[in-house]
Structures are given as C-alpha cells and as structure tokens.
Amino acid sequence: xxxxxxxxxxxxxxxxxxxxxxxxxxxxxxxxxxxxxxxxxxxxxxxxxxxxxxxxxxxxxxxxxxxxxxxxxxxxxxxxxxxxxxxxxxxxxxxxxxxxxxxxxxxxxxxxxxxxxxxxxxxxxxxxxxxxxxxxxxxxxxxxxxxxxxxxxxxxxxxxxxxxxxxxxxxxxxxxxxxxxxxxxxxxxxxxxxxxxxxxxxxxxxxxxxxxxxxxxxxxxxxxxxxxxxxxxxxxxxxxxxxxxxxxxxxxxxxxxxxxxxxxxxxxxxxxxxxxxxxxxxxxxxxxxxxxxxxxxxxxxxxxxxxxxxxxxxxxxxxxxxxxxxxxxxxxxxxxxxxxxxxxxxxxxxxxxxxxxxxxxxxxxxxxxxxxxxxxxxxxxxxxxxxxxxxxxxxxxxxxxxxxxxxxxxxx
Amino acid sequence: xxxxxxxxxxxxxxxxxxxxxxxxxxxxxxxxxxxxxxxxxxxxxxxxxxxxxxxxxxxxxxxxxxxxxxxxxxxxxxxxxxxxxxxxxxxxxxxxxxxxxxxxxxxxxxxxxxxxxxxxxxxxxxxxxxxxxxxxxxxxxxxxxxxxxxxxxxxxxxxxxxxxxxxxxxxxxxxxxxxxxxxxxxxxxxxxxxxxxxxxxxxxxxxxxxxxxxxxxxxxxxxxxxxxxxxxxxxxxxxxxxxxxxxxxxxxxxxxxxxxxxxxxxxxxxxxxxxxxxxxxxxxxxxxxxxxxxxxxxxxxxxxxxxxxxxxxxxxxxxxxxxxxxxxxxxxxxxxxxxxxxxxxxxxxxxxxxxxxxxxxxxxxxxxxxxxxxxxxxxxxxxxxxxxxxxxxxxxxxxxxxxxxxxxxxxx
Numbered sequence: 001x002x003x004x005x006x007x008x009x010x011x012x013x014x015x016x017x018x019x020x021x022x023x024x025x026x027x028x029x030x031x032x033x034x035x036x037x038x039x040x041x042x043x044x045x046x047x048x049x050x051x052x053x054x055x056x057x058x059x060x061x062x063x064x065x066x067x068x069x070x071x072x073x074x075x076x077x078x079x080x081x082x083x084x085x086x087x088x089x090x091x092x093x094x095x096x097x098x099x100x101x102x103x104x105x106x107x108x109x110x111x112x113x114x115x116x117x118x119x120x121x122x123x124x125x126x127x128x129x130x131x132x133x134x135x136x137x138x139x140x141x142x143x144x145x146x147x148x149x150x151x152x153x154x155x156x157x158x159x160x161x162x163x164x165x166x167x168x169x170x171x172x173x174x175x176x177x178x179x180x181x182x183x184x185x186x187x188x189x190x191x192x193x194x195x196x197x198x199x200x201x202x203x204x205x206x207x208x209x210x211x212x213x214x215x216x217x218x219x220x221x222x223x224x225x226x227x228x229x230x231x232x233x234x235x236x237x238x239x240x241x242x243x244x245x246x247x248x249x250x251x252x253x254x255x256x257x258x259x260x261x262x263x264x265x266x267x268x269x270x271x272x273x274x275x276x277x278x279x280x281x282x283x284x285x286x287x288x289x290x291x292x293x294x295x296x297x298x299x300x301x302x303x304x305x306x307x308x309x310x311x312x313x314x315x316x317x318x319x320x321x322x323x324x325x326x327x328x329x330x331x332x333x334x335x336x337x338x339x340x341x342x343x344x345x346x347x348x349x350x351x352x353x354x355x356x357x358x359x360x361x362x363x364x365x366x367x368x369x370x371x372x373x374x375x376x377x378x379x380x381x382x383x384x385x386x387x388x389x390x391x392x393x394x395x396x397x398x399x400x401x402x403x404x405x406x407x408x409x410x411x412x
Numbered sequence: 413x414x415x416x417x418x419x420x421x422x423x424x425x426x427x428x429x430x431x432x433x434x435x436x437x438x439x440x441x442x443x444x445x446x447x448x449x450x451x452x453x454x455x456x457x458x459x460x461x462x463x464x465x466x467x468x469x470x471x472x473x474x475x476x477x478x479x480x481x482x483x484x485x486x487x488x489x490x491x492x493x494x495x496x497x498x499x500x501x502x503x504x505x506x507x508x509x510x511x512x513x514x515x516x517x518x519x520x521x522x523x524x525x526x527x528x529x530x531x532x533x534x535x536x537x538x539x540x541x542x543x544x545x546x547x548x549x550x551x552x553x554x555x556x557x558x559x560x561x562x563x564x565x566x567x568x569x570x571x572x573x574x575x576x577x578x579x580x581x582x583x584x585x586x587x588x589x590x591x592x593x594x595x596x597x598x599x600x601x602x603x604x605x606x607x608x609x610x611x612x613x614x615x616x617x618x619x620x621x622x623x624x625x626x627x628x629x630x631x632x633x634x635x636x637x638x639x640x641x642x643x644x645x646x647x648x649x650x651x652x653x654x655x656x657x658x659x660x661x662x663x664x665x666x667x668x669x670x671x672x673x674x675x676x677x678x679x680x681x682x683x684x685x686x687x688x689x690x691x692x693x694x695x696x697x698x699x700x701x702x703x704x705x706x707x708x709x710x711x712x713x714x715x716x717x718x719x720x721x722x723x724x725x726x727x728x729x730x731x732x733x734x735x736x737x738x739x740x741x742x743x744x745x746x747x748x749x750x751x752x753x754x755x756x757x758x759x760x761x762x763x764x765x766x767x768x769x770x771x772x773x774x775x776x777x778x779x780x781x782x783x784x785x786x787x788x789x790x791x792x793x794x795x796x797x798x799x800x801x802x803x804x805x806x807x808x809x810x811x812x813x814x815x816x817x818x819x820x821x822x823x824x
Contacts, residue, residue, distance in 0.1 A: 002704030003463060005504035008488060011456030013501050016515070019452045035759040037737040037766020039784070040431045044423030044534050045457065045490075045520065046478075051415060066458075068480035071524050076420060078457075078490075089425050092417030098783035100770055103428070108457065112483050122456050137748070137769040241749065242756075292414030325449040336549070337653065344654075347447040354449020357549040358512055371510035372451070 010113060010121030020321035025309065026106055029126045032152050036145055038104040038128060043085040049075040051084045064111040078110040081302065082127040083259065083287065090131055091291030099132025120306055129300030136231065139263045139283060140238045142299040146267055147244045149303070153317050160278070163250035164265040169229040170251070173221050177214045185258065191222065192254035195276065222252045235263060259284040274314050279303035326408045328369035329355045332362055332381035339380040342401070349405045375411065378404060422525060422533030432733035437721065438518055441538045444564045448557055450516040450540060455497035461487040463496045476523040490522040493714065494539040495671065495699065502543055503703030511544025532718055541712030548643065551675045551695060552650045554711040558679055559656045561715070566729050572690070575662035576677040581641040585633050589626045597670065603634065604666035607688065634664045647675060671696040686726050691715035738820045740781035741767045744774055744793035751792040754813070761817045787823065790816060
C-alpha cells in the first residue's frame with residue numbers, strides 16, 4: 001500500500017503559490033509593527049505543561065492542546081498560544097531588558113480542534129506585546145497598531161470595527177452582584193461564547209447559572225452600550241486623536257483567556273456574510289510576575305493567519321503574487337554552459353534566475369515557465385550567444401543583459 | 413512555587429538580538445537559493461508516523477523522534493527532517509507541477525537528542541531540492557548552491573571542503589563482496605559514523621561485522637581516494653567549470669539517511685579545532701514514487717542552523733546586528749501628542765520609530781534606547797516642536813524631518 005499524500009488533518013501544505021501569499025501577508029505585518037518600534041523574538045514550540053496550567057484558557061489546555069510525555073517522562077505541550085512563552089522570556093531577563101519593551105513574533109501554534117471555518121490545528125499568529133507601562137497610552141498604542149495593520153492591507157472602516165471593554169469594569173459589576181470567583185470565571189467564559197450561541201439559549205443558560213435576579217441585572221449591563229466607563233471613554237478619545245475612529249464600547253466583549261486584567265478589545269469583520277470577531281487582545285498585568293519576579297504591566301494582542309486571510313479574501317484585498325524567480329532561461333540547442341554564464345551574470349546583478357537544464361524541447365520548457373508564474377522568459381540559443389542580445393517574451397527587440405536587468409528592476 | 417523561566421531542554425529562546433542574527437542568516441540563505449530560481453514552500457510540523465517508518469534513518473525515527481498519539485488515536489511525529497514532507501507534497505501534485513521543479517524551505521525540525529555541541533532538540537534547516545532531472549547537471553547545481561551559500565557569507569576555500577561519493581559506486585563494491593541488503597544497510601550506517609569513532613575501534617567493528625577478508629577489501633576501498641568513479645570525475649570537472657574548486661572524492665562519505673540512491677556529498681569545516689561535517693545531501697530518486705505515483709528523480713540537501721552558525725562564529729563571519737528600529741524618540745516634557753505626530757510623519761516615510769511613552773526622566777529614556785542598540789535617538793521637547801528641528805545624537809546641528817530621513821536611508 002502506498003502512502004497518503006494528504007497532510008495531517010487540520011494542517012496545511014504551503015505550495016509556492018500559497019507560500020507567496022503567506023510571505024506577502026507576514027511581510028506587511030512585520031512592516032507595520034516594526035514601524036512602531038517592535039522587535040521580533042521567537043521561542044520554542046515545545047513548552048512544559050505547567051506553563052499553561054491555570055494561566056491560559058482551561059478549555060484550550062485540557063481539551064484542545066497537543067500535549068504528551070517526552071522520553072524523559074516530562075509533560076510537554078506544543079504551544080497553543082504565545083503569551084505564556086513571551087511572559088516567561090521577559091521574566092527570565094527582567095532586569096536586563098529596558099522598558100517600554102516592544103516585542104512581536106509570528107509563531108505557529110497548535111490546537112486540537114474539530115475542523116471549521118477559520119479554525120485549524122496548526123495556524124500562525126502575529127503576537128504584539130508592549131511591556132512596562134501601566135497607563136492608558138499603552139492600550140492606545142496596542143489598538144492603534146491593530147488598526148494600522150488593517151489599513152495597511154487597504155481595509156476601510158466600513159469593513160471592520162473595534163469593540164472595547166474593561167475587565168475591571170466588569171469585575172466591579174460582578175462584585176456588586178456578589179459573584180464568587182468561580183462564578184466570575186464561568187460567566188466570563190459564557191459571555192465570550194455569546195456570539196456563537198442563540199440569544200434565547202444564551203439568556204436561558206445565564207438565568208440557570210445566576211438565578212433570575214442577578215441574571216436580569218447582568219443582561220441589562222451587557223445590553224447597554226451607553227454607560228461608557230471612564231477609562232474606556234479616555235481610550236476612545238485618545239484613539240480618535242490618532243485617527244482611529246471606529247471604536248465602540250461593547251460590554252459583552254470578554255476574551256477567552258483568564259489572564260486579562262483590564263481593557264480588552266476585539267476587531268470585528270463587518271461584512272454581513274462574515275460578521276464575527278477576527279482577533280483581539282488587551283491588558284494582562286499579572287503573567288510575568290508568575291515567574292517569581294517583580295510584575296511587569298503588559299498589553300498585547302494576537303492575530304491569526306487563517307481568519308485574517310479569510311477577511312482579506314472576502315473583501316478582495318488579496319492580490320495574486322508572482323514568483324520569487326524573475327527570469328526563466330529557455331535553453332535552445334547545445335548552449336547550456338553559455339546559458340549558465342548568462343544566468344550567473346544576471347544573478348550577480350541581483351536577478352533571480354532559473355535555468356532550464358532539462359535538455360527538453362523548447363515548447364516544454366516554455367510550458368514549465370508558464371506553470372510557475374515567472375514574469376520573464378529569456379531565450380538563449382547559439383545566435384544569442386554570439387550577439388549577446390537575447391529574446392525576451394513580450395519585448396519587440398532583443399535585449400542586452402543590462403537592458404534585461406533594467407526591465408526587471410523597473411517592473412518591481 | 414513560581415514557574416521556571418528556562419526554555420524546555422534542547423530548545424532556544426530567541427530574544428531580539430538572537431533573532432536578528434537568525435533573520436540575517438536566513439535572509440542570506442533565501443537570497444542565494446532564490447537567485448538560482450528556487451521557490452519557497454512549507455509543510456506541517458506534525459506528520460503521520462508512517463511517513464517516516466523505513467523512509468528515513470531508523471535511528472532517527474525510533475530513538476530520536478518526538479512522536480505521540482493524538483486525541484483521535486492517530487500516531488503523529490513532530491518532523492525530524494523535511495525530505496519526506498516535500499516528497500509527499502510533490503507526489504500530491506505530481507501532474508500539475510512543472511519540472512525541473514526547484515523548491516526550498518527553512519523548517520524547524522525536532523529530534524530527541526542528548527545535548528552536545530551542534531545538536532539541539534529544535535533546530536532550523538535550510539532544505540533545497542531539485543525535482544525531475546536524472547542527469548548529473550542536477551547534482552552539479554545542488555553542490556554549486558551549497559558552495560554559493562558558503563561564499564555568500566564570506567567563507568573561503570581554506571575554511572571548507574566539499575567531499576563527494578556515490579551510493580551506486582559503493583553498492584557495486586558491496587555487490588562484488590556479495591553483501592546482503594541487511595549488511596549493506598549496517599555497513600552504510602557504520603561508515604556514516606566513521607568520523608565519530610576512533611579508527612582502531614572502527615576497524616575492529618568492521619572486521620567483526622564482515623569477517624577478515626571482506627573487511628580488508630572494503631577498508632582498502634574506503635582509504636583509496638584515487639580510484640575516482642566516472643560519474644564523480646564528471647561531477648568534479650563540471651563543478652570546476654562553475655568555479656567550485658574545492659571538491660574531492662571521499663569513499664567514506666555515506667550519509668545517514670537510507671533514501672539516497674546515487675551521488676552524495678558533505679561539506680566539511682576545515683578549521684582545525686572544528687574539523688567535521690557541517691551538512692550534506694545527494695540524490696534520492698525513490699521517495700516521491702513511494703506515494704503511488706510515477707517516480708521523480710530528485711537531488712537535494714539540508715543545512716542546519718546550529719552547525720552553520722557555529723561555523724560562522726568560529727570563522728568570525730558573524731557581524732553584530734543593529735535593531736529593526738531606526739529611531740527612538742526621547743520625549744522631553746509634556747509634548748507626547750506632538751512627539752507621536754513626529755513619529756507618525758517619520759513612519760510614513762518608511763522609518764521605524766519607537767516613542768518613549770513612559771513619561772520617565774530623560775536619562776532613563778536614553779538608557780532604554782541604548783539597551784536596545786537602536787541607531788538614532790531623536791529628542792523632542794517644546795523647543796523642537798515649535799522650530800520643527802530636532803536634536804539627533806551624534807549630529808552637531810538640529811535636523812528637519814527630511815534630513816533625519818536622509819540620514820537614516822544613507823546609513824543603511
């Protein structure tokens with residue numbers, strides 16, 4: 001029996017055309033976050049299990065993580081998210097690192113998910129974190145970058161919306177209702193799932209968990225977007241000054257992770273057929289301190305590649321990419337050595353060149369170049385070798401090497 | 413008890429300075445292989461176990477791989493190498509892909525290794541593969557690229573050497589000695605370990621395995637670099653024409669992986685204190701066919717980041733990198749809003765700018781910029797805001813925004 005060519009369920013093969021889209025997307029992510037002074041880091045895919053226990057969403061660790069025992073009997077996890085790792089790294093050099101500390105990463109993360117749109121077992125996630133600032137300026141910058149990312153891809157404010165809330169504000173409401181810590185956790189988790197549950201069903205579960213009176217009061221809070229808490233008002237005002245205008249207060253924004261401590265936000269896709277949360281983040285001041293060092297206030301967000309790419313596709317913001325290879329040399333007759341010299345000369349001028357070294361007929365070589373979406377085919381036969389002028393598809397005249405180089409550089 | 417800040421054994425944290433070195437190295441890898449017309453692909457980190465069983469080195473799969481059962485009872489492996497994955501992908505689109513097909517990738521791979529220099533549990537590996545060509549031209553290109561990679565980093569031919577052998581040639585010797593398939597496998601594995609074993613010990617094991625007569629004959633072959641097989645002679649001659657001169661025939665080059673079918677090569681570090689194999693590859697014509705499609709002849713090699721970086725370090729070919737951030741804005745007094753505008757104006761001209769939004773004293777802000785190895789500090793106070801001219805460290809005069817942009821672009 002022969003082996004299957006299918007990738008493992010929930011993972012993707014990136015053939016060159018898929019990979020070019022991914023590289024194009026990641027390059028833009030990098031451009032935006034680096035323009036704000038963020039520096040790239042990376043951490044291991046494997047982390048000890050204890051790094052996640054009770055630090056991240058319990059659902060993710062218990063039900064959705066790939067974890068196993070290594071050959072030395074140690075329980076390890078394939079990272080389901082990056083926040084515990086970056087917190088560990090910052091704690092590890094708590095003193096040496098300077099604050100404000102701006103870090104970003106584009107790790108791949110792993111969750112054992114049933115397949116559904118926007119959810120895969122292996123996905124990439126842009127992580128942007130700002131360490132060392134307690135004030136609202138940090139939250140402003142965090143959301144400003146999320147907004148700049150969308151604008152970089154050409155998205156406009158009719159296509160997405162930023163919804164903000166505050167865990168501190170919600171906790172003050174929970175305290176008024178005298179909820180226990182356990183109840184707070186349950187309710188936060190439930191609110192986080194609100195958009196995915198039918199609203200009658202949601203209210204029913206809510207009343208079961210909290211009792212009639214508390215449930216009614218809390219539902220009233222959740223449905224009131226007008227009672228804007230002071231910190232949120234300040235945040236929205238400051239973001240407006242930075243040109244970020246589509247920000248609204250939304251008390252039902254909860255975020256699944258338990259580590260958030262204050263302002264949280266989510267970016268929503270507003271296209272009617274796709275209306276849902278794309279990504280989000282917020283303030284988590286407690287994580288670095290879990291490693292036995294003085295706590296570091298932190299804000300950050302994570303943005304997954306699958307959801308983001310879906311957004312770009314449905315809004316027609318995803319252009320087709322051409323090959324990394326600029327030139328495909330078609331070799332006509334017994335001139336391979338000379339064709340290789342032409343290729344090498346072009347390479348030395350910064351041009352990416354593939355030579356067809358197959359010795360096949362010209363039409364087969366042309367077919368191959370076309371399959372690869374390579375911009376220019378350059379023909380090398382004995383005539384070209386002696387004249388040092390080359391036929392290039394789409395050009396009326398034969399060109400010298402320097403002319404080919406100019407043609408390519410001008411088309412980039 | 414607080415959590416440990418140490419990464420999982422055998423893995424690395426890449427803080428921004430480590431990450432910059434990695435990015436610099438990978439960017440050069442990409443530049444060289446793309447200049448030869450190779451296109452980037454990627455595959456999943458998790459693969460089904462059966463993809464590796466009997467296809468790769470048994471030692472790696474049985475003793476050194478991270479494999480476990482997923483929640484659905486499926487046995488999965490964290491890829492210990494990339495060759496089975498790329499073979500699977502090519503087989504999956506056997507008809508659609510055009511040949512010659514040039515592919516590269518820089519995946520991270522996982523092996524459960526005891527810690528030793530150059531060996532880690534998580535490492536990155538440049539994989540370069542050329543599909544669809546039976547002729548020696550493919551082997552020539554494969555080795556030419558390996559050589560171009562070293563030269564790109566400034567290595568010279570006194571620092572490394574390329575040693576080649578042929579599995580076909582070795583098999584013809586084994587056939588003369590009437591070795592069984594099992595013996596061939598054992599002997600190939602043993603020869604692959606030759607450099608790591610004391611030579612008296614090596615000969616002793618050899619005689620035990622093969623008996624006195626066969627062992628003597630084979631040892632003679634292994635120690636004779638002058639009886640160059642025809643294909644190797646052709647290869648060396650052709651490489652010389654391409655300017656690759658430090659190539660020698662070495663019959664004791666075996667390569668650990670079982671899938672090689674003909675020419676194999678290894679690149680050796682020649683620095684006396686570090687003398688050892690850095691990386692290698694060769695021809696493997698059988699792997700794609702394992703997936704039930706018509707076979708595709710293939711050559712390729714893999715180059716690990718750890719060994720390569722060690723080579724660069726010991727040969728002083730690893731320069732220090734500056735930050736991705738070009739400018740750090742020091743905010744003096746109550747001008748944060750204006751400083752943010754300066755930052756935004758610079759960003760729009762392609763400059764990466766971090767603003768110190770901490771509100772701390774000037775000297776603390778300066779210390780932070782210095783810690784991050786950022787090239788330029790720009791000072792913004794009320795005077796600068798009104799004159800629109802800014803102090804820049806290392807400059808005698810105050811500069812306009814356009815002058816700052818020119819300064820930065822000219823220093824890149």
